[in-house]
Amino acid sequence: MDGIITIDVGSLILTRDKAGELTLTPDATMELAKILEAKKVIEGVYAYVQGILSQKMSDHHIKKIVSDNIVVRNSMYGEKYIVTDEADPQFTKTVQHIKPNSETIEKYIDEHGQPPVGVSLKDRLPTATIKFRDE
Numbered sequence: 740m741d742g743i744i745t746i747d748v749g750s751l752i753l754t755r756d757k758a759g760e761l762t763l764t765p766d767a768t769m770e771l772a773k774i775l776e777a778k779k780v781i782e783g784v785y786a787y788v789q790g791i792l793s794q795k796m797s798d799h800h801i802k803k804i805v806s807d808n809i810v811v812r813n814s815m816y817g818e819k820y821i822v823t824d825e826a827d828p829q830f831t832k833t834v835q836h837i838k839p840n841s842e843t844i845e846k847y848i849d850e851h852g853q854p855p856v857g858v859s860l861k862d863r864l865p866t867a868t869i870k871f872r873d874e
Contacts, residue, residue: 746770746777775871 750766763771796804796813804811822831839858847855854860 746773772871 747766747770750764750770792804792811793813796802796811802813844854844858
């Protein structure tokens with residue numbers, strides 16, 4: 740059948756090379772390449788359909804479409820206004836964002852064996868990134 744992509748998940752096998760490094764088998768490489776190509780196609784179709792829906796919804800002043808299992812919202816994101824230095828301060832606000840300084844925190848942990856007071860490790864899970872080498 741045309742347009743059907745079959746992925747053999749069982750082929751996603753890692754092996755160790757002579758240096759002990761994990762490598763993909765040729766079959767696994769082929770299967771991952773098919774997945775990446777399918778992802779590109781799906782993302783392209785999604786972006787195309789998203790653009791059409793957004794345009795049609797905007798043309799008809801529709802903000803939301805609801806079906807049995809799908810909700811489509813046509814929203815604007817980001818700041819609504821742009822202010823310049825000339826703007827009267829009553830129309831602006833200053834926002835302070837405190838962010839961890841990883842360099843100094845890691846140096847402190849190296850020296851003291853634990854994070855400083857008021858700092859804790861964030862729970863994070865590793866995520867494998869799959870992409871073509873030339874991306």
